Amino acid sequence: MFTKKLKASFYKRPSIIVAPRLLGKILVHKTPEESYSGIIVEVEAYAGTDDEASHAFKGVRESNKVMFEQGGVFYVYFTYGSHFCCNVVTGKAGSGEAVLIRAVEPIGGINSMRVNRKLTDVENKKELILLGNGPGKLCQAMGISKQHNGNSLLEDTVFITEGLRIKPENICTSTRIGISRSVELPWRFYIKNNPYVSKI
DNA sequence: TACTAGATCGGCT
């Protein structure tokens, strides 16, 4: 389950194709001390320069240039003064597409995740959900930050492997969260009835 | 349970 890393060809497709296929896959972050992993349960697709809500909309900037690389790299950005959010860059070089990972179900390195999130009440089952049910939260829990911006997902620090097979009827779609432009596009995907999703 | 506001900072205008 942890061994079959996704290949470059998986990522070199449009974000709208890649996003639902990431559900059920395993996001892994390896550090010398810990190996973090979690099942991806919620994502949002961001298209390139056509999508007003995308960071790529205004063209290449120093802050978003990673988005314009070819599919298969990690794009991490900092927002609201204190949060990191992580994306998987998809498509061909120059397209500026990415998939935002919004929530994970923790499976590996959970004790370290609790420490990172300062949720150390091991008896409290609800805290398990709070580790990764939001883009800022999962980055904090898994120790993902600016230093991972631009990392290749084909290497061994941050990568994604095969995981659960999610049936099409168990994939829900909705509009994206937390944006003010192109609000109507139904480009959020999440696993039906999964308690680790950030919002119904 | 539901809503509101504050934290906090990098990048754009």
Place this chain on the structure above:
DNA sequence: GCCGATCTAGTAG
């Protein structure tokens, strides 16, 4: 200055 692909604590009901 202002605003953001957010989170949390606080207050009210």
